[in-house]
Amino acid sequence: MxxxxxxxxxxxxxxxxxxxxxxxxxxxxxxxxxxxxxxxxxxxxxxxxxxxxxxxxxxxxxxxxxxxxxxxxxxxxxxxxxxxxxxxxxxxxERYLGLPTVVGRSKKVLTNILRDKLSKRLEGWRGNFLSRAGKEVLLKAVANSLPTYVMSIFKIPVNF
Known part of the structure; x- marks a missing residue:
């Protein structure tokens, strides 16, 4: 090339x-x-x-x-x-490496993707035998790491 x-x-x-x-x-x-x-x-x-x-x-x-x-x-x-x-x-x-290839002024698409990913992860934990504190630690770790890749490429709205 x-x-x-x-x-x-x-x-x-x-x-x-x-x-x-x-x-x-x-x-x-x-x-x-x-x-x-x-x-x-x-x-x-x-x-x-x-x-x-x-x-x-x-x-x-x-x-x-x-x-x-x-x-x-x-x-x-x-x-x-x-x-x-x-x-x-x-x-x-539509997507490349899990993210949309075309994003306009509205970043709603990105925030919806992040919300959906977090929701899917949380659904999978329902049956796990973790204590409340264990679930909290897991939630914080995942909730903090999920947007990192998206934020390295796109500017996420402050209100998100």
Whole structure:
């Protein structure tokens, strides 16, 4: 990916005028590529994936692979590029690493996610044979640690 960017075969995205260009994000076995919606860049991504498969001996699971486009890309171009890549088109990526990929001004989505996670954890403890003090310690530990990951990425509203 870096070589393709350096050679100008792929162009990433910038979040603002002075920000660096981001062409890909990698985490464990998850990858996100950011490119322009052109035949040339789709071909470049396909070539990179095939070279990766050949070099590593691992195969990209196209059943778990999706592509999404920005609003300005026409429908016909979207379907042509998705077909060329051999992957499914989705309107938008719902979540990545457990968090929503698109968050607007309202952070209600984030606070709802945190509340839901905490509620699910608490439900699981109902049957545990812990003393009241033990449950309190467990609750405080989990309640304090759950938002840490979210807060490392998003600014959480003060009233939460």
């Amino acid at each position: 870096r070589r393709a960017v350096a050679e100008g075969a792929i162009h990433g995205v910038r979040v603002s005028v002075g920000a660096p260009e981001v062409s890909h994000l990698l985490f464990a076995d998850d990858s996100i590529f950011f490119t322009r919606a052109t035949e040339e860049e789709a071909t470049a991504v396909s070539d990179i994936l095939r070279r990766y498969e050949h070099a590593s001996g691992q195969l990209v699971n196209l059943d778990k692979t999706t592509v999404s486009f920005s609003k300005g890309v026409p429908r016909t171009k979207r379907s042509n590029l998705a077909t060329r890549l051999g992957i499914i088109e989705v309107e938008e990526q």
